[in-house]
Amino acid sequence: MSHDNYYEYYERLANWSFDEFDIHSESLTDWDLYEILGSLTDKDSHILDLGTGGGEKLLAYYPDCAGILGTDYSPQMIATANENLTRSGRKNITFKVMDNLKMDVPSDYFDIVVARHTITDPAQIYQCLKPGGHLLIRGVDKYDSWGLKMIFGGGQGYNDPVPVSITDYENVLNSGFADVELVPIHEREFFKDREVFKAFLGKVPILEGEPDDKLLNEYISKNTVGGRIRLLRNYYGITARK
Numbered sequence: 022m023s024h025d026n027y028y029e030y031y032e033r034l035a036n037w038s039f040d041e042f043d044i045h046s047e048s049l050t051d052w053d054l055y056e057i058l059g060s061l062t063d064k065d066s067h068i069l070d071l072g073t074g075g076g077e078k079l080l081a082y083y084p085d086c087a088g089i090l091g092t093d094y095s096p097q098m099i100a101t102a103n104e105n106l107t108r109s110g111r112k113n114i115t116f117k118v119m120d121n122l123k124m125d126v127p128s129d130y131f132d133i134v135v136a137r138h139t140i141t142d143p144a145q146i147y148q149c150l151k152p153g154g155h156l157l158i159r160g161v162d163k164y165d166s167w168g169l170k171m172i173f174g175g176g177q178g179y180n181d182p183v184p185v186s187i188t189d190y191e192n193v194l195n196s197g198f199a200d201v202e203l204v205p206i207h208e209r210e211f212f213k214d215r216e217v218f219k220a221f222l223g224k225v226p227i228l229e230g231e232p233d234d235k236l237l238n239e240y241i242s243k244n245t246v247g248g249r250i251r252l253l254r255n256y257y258g259i260t261a262r263k
């Protein structure tokens with residue numbers, strides 16, 4: 022999907038919650054973004070959350086501290102985030118519209134920058150972090166849902182010559198960061214039936230479009246465990262220090 026198509030896709034998704042799919046998720050690895058964030062945060066910390074979406078994860082899992090700024094290039098997402106903020110009653114949190122690739126934040130200001138499932142420009146992130154500040158990235162990797170993508174012969178990152186985890190890792194290293202670690206994250210997700218699984222695939226960019234019924238049936242026949250449909254997810258985590 023192109024940059025513009027992604028923008029329209031996220032604008033449409035702004036008021037939408039993935040809770041309704043009732044996905045059962047099992048972690049096969051132990052890299053946990055929120056645990057790492059919690060261990061790095063204290064009461065004086067300033068956190069920047071890039072591509073915050075509707076702020077759901079920020080509001081649910083980011084620790085209380087001096088200030089958290091959540092940003093997203095979609096005005097619809099930021100409107101949803103502000104509604105969610107009001108409902109949450111949380112303090113010291115603000116949201117604003119900003120493109121991650123044209124960042125408009127002070128230099129040497131943040132203690133921690135988080136980018137979960139969004140695009141980044143590590144050189145611009147480096148600029149806005151205090152010396153000693155931390156960058157935490159979690160992303161969806163090329164080999165995410167690979168068995169499904171193989172049956173469909175395409176999907177997100179399918180034809181990337183280099184996995185996005187490696188591109189991100191190299192960009193972080195090349196931007197001057199120290200203590201850079203790249204860690205693979207594997208999860209199993211289970212869906213209760215075909216209808217829910219198909220609706221989920223219609224909402225996420227894994228296959229980039231409506232799934233073909235015949236190919237979907239083939240995947241389901243090969244990946245049904247105890248009556249539930251299994252999808253193997255492959256993410257990556259990056260930690261780095263300025």
Ligand SMILES: C[S@@+](CC[C@H](N)C(=O)[O-])C[C@H]1O[C@@H](n2cnc3c(N)ncnc32)[C@H](O)[C@@H]1O
Binds near residue numbers: 092095
């Ligand atoms: C998959 S959602 C992740 C939301 C949230 N970080 C989370 O983990 O739940 C990706 C978000 O990144 C935003 N996004 C994508 N490209 C962006 C860009 N260039 N600048 C700012 N936000 C962007 C989208 O609008 C969307 O809200």
